[in-house]
Amino acid sequence: MADKIFRVNMTDLTAKVEDVPEAWMGLGGRGLTSTVVAAEVDPTCNPLGSKNKLVFAPGLLSGTTAANSGRLSCGGKSPLTGTIKEANAGGTSAQLLARLGIKALIIEGQPKGDKWYNLHVTEDGVTINEETETLGMGNFKVVETINERLGAKTGVITIGPAGEMKMLAANISVKDPDNHIRSNGRGGLGAVMGSKKIKFISVEPTMNKVEIADPEAFKTANRTFAKALVDNPITQALAQYGTNVLVNIINEAGGLPTKNFTQGQFAGHEAISGETMHDTIVARGGKPKHNCHPGCVINCSQVYADMQGGYRTSGFEYETIWAFGADCCIDNLDQVAEADNILDDLGLDSIEIPVAFAVAMEAGVLEFGDGAEVIRILREEIGKGTPLGRIIGCGAGSVGRTYGITRVPVVKNQAIPAYDPRAIKGIGITYATSTMGADHTMGYTIATNVLGVGGSLDPLSKEGQVELSRNLQIATAAIDSTGMCLFIAFAALDDATCLPALIDLINARFGIGLVADDVTNLGKTILKTEHEFNLKAGFTNLDDRLPEFFKEEPIAPHNVVWDISDEAIDSFWDF
């Protein structure tokens, strides 16, 4: 049976099932969410108003046995950035939705009254149910409650209290295979879900299989593809130390933003490094390897245990550890893990929030390094929606504006992640030009600037950085459409067998004949669609700029400033 579009209207509380328009047939994941948003959402609309839409789409390969294909894309107009937005996450829902034959779930409108709802998705459609029991609950309790109510195999897409309160850093959480939380993290899409008064979406478990046009070719390609992934040395490092392998690497490169981006190295880096984390997990009996979605062969996630060996957090990522660790100067991995766990439960972006804390520290709201106070504020202020909690819960830009701080590391109001653009210039191009505000995952130049993947390019030189970012942003837009985890990029860039195998997988799934250029063109089209939306929303090239202080304050140890010209940045869009 052909895939369908499931459409829910929250204004009149109706749902329907539609055929997939011809033009959307070849799209999935980010390619589809961005196309739907660009086609159906008024770019000038209020992101928390009735005209915005929330679009979920599994990737082109989601639901199949293809390795690492279980990412769920979620798109809409971001209330944090005002741009188009896509965020993707692992968990079990992408594969369930794909197996139920759902190409995209489009949620539009907004209920008038105070009632809250849940959506239940089956292969026949969506039912809209009034929801009361889980209101105010943290994500872990929501998952537990739905498991009891509907069975443990049910897919869960939910918002925590932060999304209910429409905090601009609220994310959307997806249940993972172990009932933990994966996050469509960035851009405040949880607030959009909250604005539509949907507490959670449950997805019926299914034994359905996705139709494969050429099962043999698919199997062969998948074997090659998975081998390329597991053989790759970066992938292997990710498996051993998680993404947090990067703390020591980026610190060594002098690009680890520290103390609200005043330094490029953190004296306490050893205490929070991937190596320390790994040893701690092993010593306490946690899980050093863990997958965020079934079918992942990389296993970069882990379960971090507390001193008694109990669960403290999982999916404990470099970005979060950097932000609470180096940027807030908290050299205590247990405190950072506890903070991460609270963010998972409240449903908040674990980059935006700690970067916001560092700005609050600069404002004197609390001291740099005060992990205990961070945890108190997370629980008592953000969790309860106090004024201070809302200020921080609305992100780094919010803290900066409210306290009159000028050193606020954001682009398009979204917090800059864990790589200082002065010391690693390629990533600055990505921050500036990304269609979604500052976001390293949009074009991860760290690969080539620091890790030597896909060649090598001096991070301190201005030369070639625009081209690097452009090529990676194009490739990323395509990968984000497949349902694949972005970490396949390391193998794709360095192993000649990987990308052809990925294309073979798509061709075998749909019985088509894409070639490499088609994939590149798909990426270009997605970027241009997103960029066009932003222009129609009122953005100009003047928004593609880093904050003033990066140009004025040299950062140690390299004592460099951000010195790539505006003209060079603007040439990004020459393709």
Added chain:
Amino acid sequence: MADKIFRVNMTDLTAKVEDVPEAWMGLGGRGLTSTVVAAEVDPTCNPLGSKNKLVFAPGLLSGTTAANSGRLSCGGKSPLTGTIKEANAGGTSAQLLARLGIKALIIEGQPKGDKWYNLHVTEDGVTINEETETLGMGNFKVVETINERLGAKTGVITIGPAGEMKMLAANISVKDPDNHIRSNGRGGLGAVMGSKKIKFISVEPTMNKVEIADPEAFKTANRTFAKALVDNPITQALAQYGTNVLVNIINEAGGLPTKNFTQGQFAGHEAISGETMHDTIVARGGKPKHNCHPGCVINCSQVYADMQGGYRTSGFEYETIWAFGADCCIDNLDQVAEADNILDDLGLDSIEIPVAFAVAMEAGVLEFGDGAEVIRILREEIGKGTPLGRIIGCGAGSVGRTYGITRVPVVKNQAIPAYDPRAIKGIGITYATSTMGADHTMGYTIATNVLGVGGSLDPLSKEGQVELSRNLQIATAAIDSTGMCLFIAFAALDDATCLPALIDLINARFGIGLVADDVTNLGKTILKTEHEFNLKAGFTNLDDRLPEFFKEEPIAPHNVVWDISDEAIDSFWDF
């Protein structure tokens, strides 16, 4: 002696006196501040950073005996709106600065450390002095302290605690003839002054006189001009009831925004009307008439007394009374007066703050109508810089973003004033297109839409509103350059002797030969200079829009929505 530019650099704490460039000779007030800002400030700079400048300029006629010529313009890039900004106020400083031979005082740079300063202005230049005593003081106490320190005739331009805390609704206060406070109210220029760590500017009293090229012609013109003002019926109504004469008029017109812009009439309007205010002042022994600057012949200000006949507030304006009264539903003039007095003392925009309170009421932070809680929040939260205080102190947009509210009446992040654009459409064009964010004073179409001044144009019709707003915005830009109070416009529009007399005054002052077209062209040039700055700052025509809810929610009693097309709005700039 020719007028000079006084320039202060707060980075290296130096001051100098410069000749006035040829191109700035014919400019004063807003025309000069906007020209200086456009020429010298990077439009993309952070408004609270070292690249912004703060420019004070008396008007072309300030310092003379011309009636109503004592307004002081202050300009810079606004931290609230991100646009160019000019705000003007009465008080005694404009005339003193003009008599000291100061064409403009330009303050640039930013000190690095934590020290605060005051500036003392004499005819020889500016001295920069470290300041400690007045830090944290409210404006009334600052004025008292400077009067003691430097003598009661000293001009005072100061920021209150709000400006020190860089709240985005912080204004700049100017001492009036009775040691009360007049405000350069809108756009957060007080935060810019705070960002430069200047607590106050004192202006030396002087017996100097401004040179008049043709004293006889000046005297004759001034007689005609003053007569036109005092003979005008609107001016007379302003003298009797203050600007608050408008409560009943705008309520009757169905355009009095009530309960956060959900209704166009306020049931409690009688309790807060100009008539009630007048009777209360008379009964309690306050002053029903009062001037905000020496030389004013209108006297629309007043001193509102408390029940014991003591000072409660002065310059008690319609906008403030509307915003706390109708928009926050507080039908208690004593509470509104107390709130106004606190805003004067803290140094906050008395439009932005009450509109922000109404949004906070919609968010459930406090109840509509709860005047006592408003007063408590003003004193205990905003005055002390608590998180809630800062959220509200940063304006209506800040409250909306922090609490996820979509009904936020702002344009370019500045609160919409006391006239609902759905019911009085001309003013909506002004809100949308003003170079400074929503601001009724930029092109006061109420004159023609409601008061029958300058002709009559149906406020509910779409026809002619763009032209009306355009003509008034052009005229206003010119008037704002003369040092004249905008209330001369009523006579200028309806009394054929008024405008020629004003032009004669300028000609007699400088020995030049301007004609009416020159004045119109000055107004056009100023608007275009300001608009160009905003375009270079990243604004587009998409920013010239009213919030979504005005298009979607009809307002009683006329049950009308905002229905002027985007194309019509954009045609504003066709001149």
